[in-house]
Amino acid sequence: MTALETAPVSVQGPAIDFDRVELDLGRTRILDNVSFQIRAGSVHALVGPNGGGKSSLIKTLLGQMPHRGELRLHWPDAPGTIGYVPQALEFDRGLPMTVDDFMAAMCQRRPAFLGLSRRQAPAIEQALERVGMLDKRKRRMGALSGGERQRVLLAQGLVPEAQLVVLDEPMSALDEPGVQVFEQLLRDWRQVGTTVLWIEHDLQAVGRLADHVTGLNRSVRFDADPAQALTPERLLDLFSSHPRSQREVSA
Template identity: 80%
Template sequence: MTSKETLIAQDGEQLVEASLLAKSPGQPPSLPNETPLTRADSRSQVTGPTLAFAEVCLTLGRTTILDNVSFQVQPGTVHALVGPNGGGKSSLIKTLLGQMPHQGQLSLQWPGEPGTIGYVPQALEFDRGLPMTVDDFMAAMCQRRPAFLGLSKHYAGAIGEALERVGMQDKRKRRMGALSGGERQRVLLAQGLIPAPQLLVLDEPMSALDEAGIRVFERLLGDWRAAGITVLWIEHDLEAVGRLADRVTGLNRRVLFDATPQQALTPERLLTLFSTHPRSAA
């Protein structure tokens, strides 16, 4: 997979890749007259792929990060990935996005032609002093035209609609560095809407959101489910996972459970999941 657009920001001596939308191999580029944003009120058909991890292993040096990870994400569902910090959740996402070498098999089974993969990172690290507005950021993420030339007419309407959906329409001219953490997270959610993805990968999108932002995210999650989009969602808020996910996989270097929220989020299974040394798979 190759990134459609990449924003590289300097933060001290560390270069941070802060984006974002990837397309599956062999997919033709979007045409200018394509509609970048799709909203569905009720699910008419499944558009997202089945996602299958089969004995995926990842070792860095002498440290085992992922140990024979196997599970499936069903098409058109919201599938949550939970576990302790350092348990391999983000590393598994990076293998999916082609950013880390691994052993084992990872496959996407699309219902038709290969679609678009959207990625919303946990946070955006960049120089807060950069004179980059919300519109500049959205232009850099969502169009091929250089951001300094302004918004393309083909994407201006969709970008405006996406920002309105996340409650950021009135802050389009604000500098990204002047936004709160929750507001920046809403902008990241907005860029994940353009172009409309069929597979959406979310890395703890609720971590910086306030109560209003959480309501926005939950509404978006309902829209994605209704549109038949496949969602793989890393989340630490187990209460939200219990309410919003269709299925939950517990990962602490290896899969400890894969079940419905009611079956997965029991005290015994959570104790095993968040133990430093998992006792056994459930």
């Protein structure tokens, strides 16, 4: 068990099977025979070099990219909600868009210029409070620090409540208060049995917080618990531009 792990009351999120998933962009093979499983209700980290296919794999899971092979979600009951937190927020910082405006645009069907809907307002307020941004809801997004904007991105991933959460480098711009917020969210998700798929470059954070780690550099280089996965030999192979064969790694 990890330092943050507690037994969930019940598992709400799905188990996920990636079975021989392949993806080509033009003549370039992005994903090559990718096969691994994610345990239901676990925090599963995906690590690897830039260009190694991590974000592309997430996009196949979200149905945004065509692929070969099979991808199966095994929900405990009826299919649930998938929450997604992207790596960064690109927008014109001169726009007069407040935090509330952004949350309205991302989390409800009602046009953002009409304000928060009465139906969604309580959930949005709770999400902003969980990430420590409720007191800055009227500030322009462009006036926030990078860490504060990243916390707002985390908040939009909480509405509606998801049973599968997909995170694309959520810690990349977080300040220290934001890191504490993120670790608390992981505790909360683990406690209620939410499945979390988490792309991350901070290997120390992965070692502390993840239940399981998959190393991806176009193909799966390792798939194990953090203590077994994050060894110098495995990481050297993972981040090499010319990965060695599994036979060489195990020799």
